[in-house]
Amino acid sequence: MRLQILTAVALLSLTAEASAAAKKVQVPHRYDGAWSIEVVTLEGPCDRAYRYGVQIRRGVATYAGGDFSINGRVTGNGSVRAVISRGSDKADVSGRLGRQGTGGGTWNTTGLIGCSGRWNAERRS
Numbered sequence: 011m012r013l014q015i016l017t018a019v020a021l022l023s024l025t026a027e028a029s030a031a032a033k034k035v036q037v038p039h040r041y042d043g044a045w046s047i048e049v050v051t052l053e054g055p056c057d058r059a060y061r062y063g064v065q066i067r068r069g070v071a072t073y074a075g076g077d078f079s080i081n082g083r084v085t086g087n088g089s090v091r092a093v094i095s096r097g098s099d100k101a102d103v104s105g106r107l108g109r110q111g112t113g114g115g116t117w118n119t120t121g122l123i124g125c126s127g128r129w130n131a132e133r134r135s
Contacts, residue, residue: 039066039067039068039069039084039086040086040109041066041069041084041088041107042066042067042068042069043065043066043133043134044063044064044065044133044134044135045063045064045065045066045107045131045132045133045134046061046062046063046064046131046132046133046134047061047062047063047064047129047130047131048060048061048129048130048131049061049062049117049127049129050127050128050129050130051125051126051127052126052127052128053124053125053126053127054119054123054124054125054126055123055125056119056123056125056127062075063075063134064080064131066084069083069084069085069086070082070083070084071083071084071090071092077096078094078095078096079094079095079096080092080093080094081093081094081095082094082103084107087106088106088107088108088109088113089105089106090103090104090105090106090107090113090115091103091104092104094117098121099119099121099123100119100120100121101117101118101119101120101125102117102118102119102120103115103116103117103129104116104117105129105131107131111132111133112130112131112132112133113130113131114128114129114130114131115128115129116128116129117129
């Protein structure tokens with residue numbers, strides 16, 4: 011009888027572990043959270059500088075301000091690739107976020123108006 015109970019407990023334990031392994035567990039992305047992004051123009055007639063609040067969730071960057079849209083991703087090693095657009099104006103963005111909560115990179119516009127610059131990021135709590 012005791013052996014049957016131990017066997018049943020062991021089988022239940024294995025079944026529970028297999029069930030948990032079969033479910034997709036949402037693991038937080040290391041760069042998830044709120045970030046303050048400073049965008050600085052170094053060349054071209056674009057506005058000199060802006061600061062925006064960007065949210066990263068599961069590696070996808072979003073901006074809630076509505077002035078423009080962001081289609082961007084942050085990989086597990088912090089590499090950033092994005093396209094920022096407003097109407098027909100677009101800017102390609104690349105760079106890297108660091109584990110220490112800062113990052114940066116470059117951007118350049120595509121289209122009629124030629125501008126380029128750098129961006130800096132800082133994680134917000």
